Amino acid sequence: MRTHRDPQTLADAPSVLDRMARILAARGIDRATVDALPDEPEPFSPEDALSAGMPPRYRSAVADHPLVLAWTRQVAAQAAAPSTGARRQVTTGPSLLMAGVTGAGKTHQAYGAVRVLVQAGIGVRWRATTAADLYAELRPSSDTDTERVLSAYSRVPLLILDDLGAAKTSEFVEEQTYRLVNRRYNAMLPTLITTNLRISDLKAHLGDRVTSRLAEMTTRVEFEPVDRRRLQRAA
Ligand SMILES: Nc1ncnc2c1ncn2[C@@H]1O[C@H](COP(=O)(O)OP(=O)(O)O)[C@@H](O)[C@H]1O
Ligand SMILES: [Mg+2]
Numbered sequence: 001m002r003t004h005r006d007p008q009t010l011a012d013a014p015s016v017l018d019r020m021a022r023i024l025a026a027r028g029i030d031r032a033t034v035d036a037l038p039d040e041p042e043p044f045s046p047e048d049a050l051s052a053g054m055p056p057r058y059r060s061a062v063a064d065h066p067l068v069l070a071w072t073r074q075v076a077a078q079a080a081a082p083s084t085g086a087r088r089q090v091t092t093g094p095s096l097l098m099a100g101v102t103g104a105g106k107t108h109q110a111y112g113a114v115r116v117l118v119q120a121g122i123g124v125r126w127r128a129t130t131a132a133d134l135y136a137e138l139r140p141s142s143d144t145d146t147e148r149v150l151s152a153y154s155r156v157p158l159l160i161l162d163d164l165g166a167a168k169t170s171e172f173v174e175e176q177t178y179r180l181v182n183r184r185y186n187a188m189l190p191t192l193i194t195t196n197l198r199i200s201d202l203k204a205h206l207g208d209r210v211t212s213r214l215a216e217m218t219t220r221v222e223f224e225p226v227d228r229r230r231l232q233r234a235a
Contacts (some may be wrong), residue, residue: 100223
């Protein structure tokens with residue numbers, strides 16, 4: 001006849017815990033570390049995930065420029081769910097050309113715009129690079145497939161292209177910028193571009209093929225000529 005036994009919990013069964021400790025020890029894991037693990041995983045919201053992928057300086061940036069906010073609304077309006085019930089994702093949309101002096105707050109608004117979209121519940125696959133870093137990545141080298149690099153920046157739904165026109169110009173710089181801008185222009189993918197240059201200087205720097213496309217695909221956002229970095233240090 002089978003005897004009834006109360007269900008055992010792990011805490012009531014030291015032998016089970018001892019066996020587990022031996023198994024963990026054999027794998028080089030200290031039981032104390034396992035006991036210290038929280039029962040519930042920390043909630044990891046889309047906004048937390050976004051912050052983790054951002055440079056610390058801009059992790060709490062939230063766009064507040066009226067034209068940048070208007071842009072987020074346009075991009076959000078064009079977002080679409082890949083399947084029923086799925087989160088809406090950035091698809092196509094307009095771009096911004098944010099122009100102003102160094103320290104005016106252009107990069108802050110760019111990262112802040114991505115945050116506003118995520119806060120609105122939109123799924124955003126995005127990348128950010130400075131133009132100078134991009135050209136460095138695209139320089140022919142034996143261990144990188146530069147065509148794949150260009151393709152990744154060309155296809156990502158939302159791109160922050162920071163400090164366009166700041167790198168020394170050359171035929172290479174003009175050509176690579178043209179290839180990237182032209183692909184994003186054709187695909188109508190939203191791009192947040194920042195620059196220190198005036199449009200006339202940008203044209204001299206990158207050529208008419210680039211600036212003509214930028215003129216059509218972007219809304220220009222002029223920043224007040226104030227260097228916030230110097231202001232902050234003076235405060
Ligand atoms: N709206 C803002 N609120 C608070 N800090 C800001 C704001 N805009 C810019 N900053 C801060 O001012 C500094 C310069 O801004 P940044 O966006 O890097 O300038 P830019 O890209 O135009 O050179 C940074 O430290 C940034 O965090
Ligand atoms: Mg900047």
